[in-house]
Amino acid sequence: MRRTLLTVSLATVLLLPGVAVATTYAPGSPVIVSGVLSPLSACAPVGPGTNYPNTEVEPYLAVNPTKPSNVVGSWQQDRYSGGAAKGSGVGVSLDGGATFTDSVIPGLTTCTGGTTFQRASDPWLSFSPNGTLYAMSLVETKLPNGLNNPSGMAVSRSLDGGFTWGNPTVIINDSDPTKFNDKNSLTADPTNSDYAYAIWDRLDAPIGKGSLKSGENAAGYRGPTWFTRTTDGGATWEPAREIFAPGNNDQTIGNQIVVLPDGTLIDVFDLIRNDNKGHVKGTNVAILRSTDQGATWSASPTIISSLGFVQVADPDTGALVRTGDILPEAAVDPVTGAIYVVWQDGRFSGGARSDVTFSMSTDGGSNWSAPARINTPMNVSAFTPSIAVASDGTVGVSYYDFRNNTAVVGLPTDVWFTHCHVGCTSPANWSEMHAYGPFDMEGAPVARGYFLGDYEGMAAVGTAFDLLFSAAGATPNSADVVFLKMSV
Numbered sequence: 001m002r003r004t005l006l007t008v009s010l011a012t013v014l015l016l017p018g019v020a021v022a023t024t025y026a027p028g029s030p031v032i033v034s035g036v037l038s039p040l041s042a043c044a045p046v047g048p049g050t051n052y053p054n055t056e057v058e059p060y061l062a063v064n065p066t067k068p069s070n071v072v073g074s075w076q077q078d079r080y081s082g083g084a085a086k087g088s089g090v091g092v093s094l095d096g097g098a099t100f101t102d103s104v105i106p107g108l109t110t111c112t113g114g115t116t117f118q119r120a121s122d123p124w125l126s127f128s129p130n131g132t133l134y135a136m137s138l139v140e141t142k143l144p145n146g147l148n149n150p151s152g153m154a155v156s157r158s159l160d161g162g163f164t165w166g167n168p169t170v171i172i173n174d175s176d177p178t179k180f181n182d183k184n185s186l187t188a189d190p191t192n193s194d195y196a197y198a199i200w201d202r203l204d205a206p207i208g209k210g211s212l213k214s215g216e217n218a219a220g221y222r223g224p225t226w227f228t229r230t231t232d233g234g235a236t237w238e239p240a241r242e243i244f245a246p247g248n249n250d251q252t253i254g255n256q257i258v259v260l261p262d263g264t265l266i267d268v269f270d271l272i273r274n275d276n277k278g279h280v281k282g283t284n285v286a287i288l289r290s291t292d293q294g295a296t297w298s299a300s301p302t303i304i305s306s307l308g309f310v311q312v313a314d315p316d317t318g319a320l321v322r323t324g325d326i327l328p329e330a331a332v333d334p335v336t337g338a339i340y341v342v343w344q345d346g347r348f349s350g351g352a353r354s355d356v357t358f359s360m361s362t363d364g365g366s367n368w369s370a371p372a373r374i375n376t377p378m379n380v381s382a383f384t385p386s387i388a389v390a391s392d393g394t395v396g397v398s399y400y401d402f403r404n405n406t407a408v409v410g411l412p413t414d415v416w417f418t419h420c421h422v423g424c425t426s427p428a429n430w431s432e433m434h435a436y437g438p439f440d441m442e443g444a445p446v447a448r449g450y451f452l453g454d455y456e457g458m459a460a461v462g463t464a465f466d467l468l469f470s471a472a473g474a475t476p477n478s479a480d481v482v483f484l485k486m487s488v
Helices: none
Strands: 013-015 056-063 071-079 085-093 101-105 119-127 133-142 147-160 169-173 181-187 198-202 225-230 241-244 251-259 265-273 280-291 302-306 329-333 337-345 355-361 382-389 394-401 412-420 431-439 459-461 462-474 480-487
Touching: 013 085, 056 265, 056 355, 056 459, 056 462, 056 480, 071 119, 071 459, 071 462, 071 480, 085 133, 085 412, 085 480, 101 480, 119 181, 133 181, 133 198, 133 412, 169 181, 169 198, 169 225, 181 251, 198 265, 225 337, 251 329, 251 394, 265 329, 265 337, 280 382, 329 382, 355 382, 382 462, 394 459, 431 480
Parallel strands: 056 119, 085 119
Antiparallel strands: 013 431, 056 071, 071 085, 085 101, 119 133, 133 147, 147 169, 181 198, 198 225, 198 251, 225 241, 251 265, 265 280, 280 302, 329 337, 337 355, 382 394, 394 412, 412 431, 459 462, 462 480
16 A cells, blocks of 8 residues: 655765675666555455455565566555455566556465455465466464364466466365464476475474464474475475474474575475484574485484574564564575575674674575674664675675664664675675665554564565565554665
């Protein structure tokens, strides 16, 4: 929906000490993608919790490699306080993001023509090299007591750049409330249009321990990684299967596959250990590897780094802000094969706040650089980073922070963009500029804290970067999806 937002169009460049920048980026005009009225406004809310009508959060973005002016975003449409939304909204552009046509992905929920699931969440998009577009969603039905029954994962496919969609394929469906399928992603193989890979964690409460009460980002009794793939361009999907079991009382979350130029698959995820197996207790950024397009996977993970979890909060009131605090994000240079990972971490402040943390590998994930803080240190939390790699090898990262929170009321929040051309393991080689804002985070819908999404969208288009993010609206419990291009 269109609302008046507090926007400041700035091209201010903030340089870390000692940086020498060959190229700077500037933001284009922001475009509010989500429409004035929710396409699901006529559908009554179902199940427990508060529904926030006309609210769009947690967007993801994909760009058609056969036609880069075809930009597609998806988001949670009409979010519930207790998890998920009425459906998955979608916005399609054929002019590089100047204008969008909005709709919803059909058949996912009862509000969008489906018959099994009430709600959808965690929207994810990926284009194949031939232009086939996949959309993956977590789907669920909430019982009156808040348990999920059933929960599953669904994949939809578009052959016309996102304007129309086939019926969703449900790749897993659990009717047992002690099971919960959570935090999915989908990657179309950039080296082969026949292949696409879907991955998620499946939380499981052991028999005799009671039902699993969980939503997104909830630690379960056991949370192995599950996976499936298509080998025929999305016509069929293999039976879903477990590919990594971290053990009882441990779990994975945030599984995300990137593909190296030689076809190797790298699954980047958060490994949560509640014991001290392998001396990696707590949260850890880790990877699995497949060299045969997902048929088999490495038996044990490679640990990139510990992940220093910090709960982000309103610095004035202490109210919680829900962010991507346990979700690493990854990108690959399609030419060199360098792998880049970013996440939130409190190590640089002794746990006082979260910073955007970066590590990279140039040998296929065997060895990783020491974690480095790449946001400008402003003594405020920086959170929910997204990452992409431009055609010239430039690494771009976007994130939010509170550095402009000097108002007496409200929580002014901005979107920032930082990039690196060479020597990215050194913070001195990153340069930062303002992208969007400020807007008042206190206007965001509340779902275990002020909530704009556990992740946001970002894609490289040539040497430019397309950003798709959610920003709180001017009225309470509201948010809109915004598109912004960062160009040289």
